[in-house]
Amino acid sequence: MARRREKAKQALAGVFKQQVAPKTEEKIADMVCGQCTKYSENSWASDGRGTCSVLSTGTNIDVDPAVYVLDGDIPLITMTLTDAKYCKYYDRMKMIDSDNTEVSDPKYRRSTRQMQK
C-alpha cells in the first residue's frame, strides 16, 4: 500500500507544482502542448493544466534532446502553453473552429483561451 500512496504523491506533486502562484501573461511559443492531439486539458480546472497521453512523469521536453519516459504509471502533467518544440511526439491538431466554445478539432476539443494573442 505504501507504494500506491507514493505514486499518488508523485502525481499530485506534478499537479500542484505549477499552481502555487499565478503567472503573468506569457509569450506563446509556436508549438505548444495545448495544440497537440496527444494533450488533454484537465476537465476539472482551467488553469492550463493537462496531461500527455503518450509521455509519463520523468519526461523532460524542455531540453534538447528531450528525455522521454513512455512506460511510467503517472502521466506527464504539462500545461497548455508549455513549449513543445523539442518533443518528437508532437502532433498539431487541426483548428476548425475559433469561437472559443468548441474551439478546435471536436475530437480533441479544449479551451484555447490562454492561447489567444
Next chain:
Amino acid sequence: MTDLSTKVKEFEDKQEWWWAAEQKRTKRLDYLRKAIWKKGAIGGQYPPGIKVDLERSLLGKEAWEEGEIMPEPVIIKTAKMFAHVLDNKTIFITDMAQLVGYVGSLPHTMYWDASAAEIVNDEVYNDPTACPEPEEENRKVMQDVCNYWAGKTEMSRIMPHYDLEDMMKILAGCIGWGAPSAKHGYSGKDYEYLMTGKRGFQDIADEIGKNLDQTDEDLFEKPVTADPLSSYQKINNWEAMEICLDACIRHAKRYARLAKNLAENFETDSKRKEELLQVAEVCEQVPARSPRTLQESLQYDIFIQLFSRHESIEGAWPARPDYYHGQYYEKDVEVEKNITKEEAYDLIGEFIIRAAEVCQYKVKWAREGLQGIDGTWVWTIGGVKQDGSDACNGMTIALLQVARLIRVANPTFGFRWHPKVKDEVLKECFECIRQGLGYPSMRNDPLLVQNTVHWYGHPVEEARTWVHQACMSPAPTTKRGFQSMRMASATANCAKIIEYVFTRGFDKVVNMQIAAETPDPVEFKTFDQFYDAWTTQMKSIFCTLVRAVNVSRQVGTKETPRPYLSGISERSVESGLEVNDPSIERGNAWITAFTWVENADSLAAVKKLVYDEKRYSIEELVKAIDANWEGYEEMRIAFVNDAPKWGNDDDYVDDIMLKCLRTCAAFSKELRCPCGNPWPILPENVSGNIHYGNIVGALPNGRRLGDALYDGGISPGPGLDKNGPTAVLNSCAKIDHVTDGRAFLLNQRLSPTQLSGEKGYQLWKSYMRTWADLGLDHVQFNMVDDSTLHAAQRDPEKYPEVIVRVAGYSAHFVDISRKTQDNIIQRTVQGI
C-alpha cells in the same frame, strides 16, 4: 379588442412568447427584467462585461489576516470573516427595486471567495475577461490575494485528509464532476424551522444565547466531566453562529438605513419615496424577526439565500416558494387585499429576478457542466402538505404566471404532480411548457415521497416536505431531514464504466490507471464475464468518489465549517454541533450518474453482435474501440444500427438497463454515507454530456471520442428513440422508480404546433396521465420547434430569449455551446 391585446395575440399566434410577455408585464417588471446582467457562462466562458468582485476577496483577506494571531478555532475565524464582509461590503438599491440584497458589490460582478481553493484562484487570475478595470492594477490586487491564500485555503486544509490516489483520480477530471468539499456545492435549508413564521434570526440568536449560558454554567459551576472538550467545541460553534446571525441582522439594517436615506434626502418622486420607506421597514423587520407580509416574506427568503452565498459557493437553490410564501400571498392578496394581484406579481417577478442575478465565480467543470446558468436553481412548487393534502395555492399559480411574464432561464421550477392537483394549476404548468420555457419539470410526488422513505427512512410526513436539492433529488426541509452539503459530489461520469472494461481501468485520455485492473477483455468468452468486469469497474469508480465525499463530510465540521448555515438550522442551534456533523442528520446521499444510458446501449451491442450473433469477435471489437473506430466504419455503423437501443420498448436492451440499475442499487446499499444511509444512483446529466465529450473514449454503441454523449438520465440517445413517445414511456416504466435508484431524468421534445390550444392541453394531460400511471418519477419537455432553433443558430442576435431545457435546468439557447445546441436539436420530436 384593445390595441394591446391585439398585439399580444399576434405575437402569441406566431409563438413569439418573449415579445408577447414584454407587452403584458408592468413597466416596473419590464425595467427590472431588462436590467438583469446575464451571468451564466456562455459555453464555458463568462459573458462580456461580467467582472470578478474584488471587494469580497479583499475583505475576506483582511479579516483572515487580522485573525491570524488569535488562537481561535476555524469556525470562529470563518464567522468573523463572514461578518466582516457583510459589515463592510458595498450595498446598493437599484431603480424601481422593492427587494434588496446582492452577492456582488455591483450588479455586474461575480462573487469570488478566495479562501475556498487555490485552483479557483488560479482560474480567476488567468481568466482573460473577468478582471475588472483598471486591469493592470487589479491584476496585481488579484495576485496579492492569490498569493496570500496559497497554502491557506480550505482546499489546503482538507487535502491532507484525503487518500492521495483518490484525489489524483478526481483531479484528473475524468470520472467525477464536483469538488469533495462539505462547504461548497449546495446546501438544503431547514425551512420548517425558518420559514413557518415562528421565528426570525434574532429569535434564534436569543435561543443560542440561552444554550451558551447554560453550557457555560454546567461547565464551570458543576464538577469537571471527563469530556470538557466537547462542551468547549459546542460553545465555539454557538458563538460562531451568533456572530453570523448578528452580522446578518446588521447587514439588513444597513439596507434599511440606505433606503431611508435615499427616500429622505435624494428621492423626489413621492411614490418611489414611499416604496423606499417601505423597503426600510421591511429590512428592519427581516431577517431579525419573522415576516408579516408577502414583501417581508420574499425579502426574508432572499436574505437567507444570499447570506448562504456569502458563506459558500452554492450551485443549487433548494426552495419551495409557493408553500412557504403562500400564506402571505393569501393574506395580502386574497383575504385582506392589502395589495393588488398586479402589485404582488411585481414583487414575485422581482423575487425571481433577484435569484436570476446571482453569480459566484465557478471553476471550469461547473461552467461547462452548467452552460448558460450559474447553478441549478430548481425551485419546487406544488406537492402536498405534511398531512398529504394538496399544497397548491394562489402563490403556485402566481409563480407560474409570473414566470411567463419575465421568462428567465434560471431559476426554473420543478412541479410536484399528484392526483389531487386541480386542473387550473396543471393548465398553468402546461402553459409554461407550451410557451417554450422548458419548465416546470414534472415530478411524480406520491412516488418520490415513497422513494424518499424507502432509501433513507425519512418519516412520511417529513418526506412530504421535499424540495429539489439540486436538479432532481428530493430532500426534506426538516430538522434532521435536510441535507447540509452536496453529497452528490460523488457525481460519476458513468460512460467511463463501459470504457474501462476495454482498457482494464486505464484511462487513455489522461494516461493513468484510474479504476480496477479487470482482466483483458479478449479473454471474456461469455457476456456474463464481460458484465462482471463492468460491475467491477462501476464499483471501483463509485468507491473512489464516495470515499472522498465521505471524508470531506467527516472533516468538514472542523476544517470547512459553516457557522451561518448552522445558525439557521434547528439541529445545530439545539445541539451545538456544526451543521455537517453526521450524527444530527438522517442522510440523503446519492451518486449522480452522468452519461448513464451509454452503458445499456453499449452492453446491448456487445451482447447482441459479439456474444449472441457472433458477427464480430471480442478481439475485433477491442481493436476497433482502441482505434477509436478509425478504419472500422462499417463495423461501427453495425453497432449503431443493428444493436437495439434504449427507449424503444425493446426488452433485449431494456432488460440490460434494468440489470445495470439493479446491480448499482444492490451495491449502493453496501456503500454508506457518514450519516449511515446508502448511496443510490440518480441518472441525470446537466450539460455534462458535452463537457465529457472529449474525455470519454470510443464506446461499443458506436460513439467516438469527441462525440457528444447522450443527453442524460434515462433519456434515450438523441434520435435513437424511433418508436414514439409511448415506447419511450414503456421502456422507462420497466424501471422501478422507487427501489432501482433515487430518481430518473427523462427529456422529451414535443411539437408546439401539435400542442396548441385547448386540444393541445388535453393531449398533454392524457400523456401525463399515462406517465403517472406507468410510475415514472420525472419528465421535462422542450417545446420549441426545429426551425426556430436553426434560425437561432444562424442569427443568434435575433433570438436572444429562446429558452431550452438542457437537462436538469433551462438555459437561453444562445448561451449554450454549438455542440449542446446540436444535441438538443437532435432529440426526437415526439408526436402524441
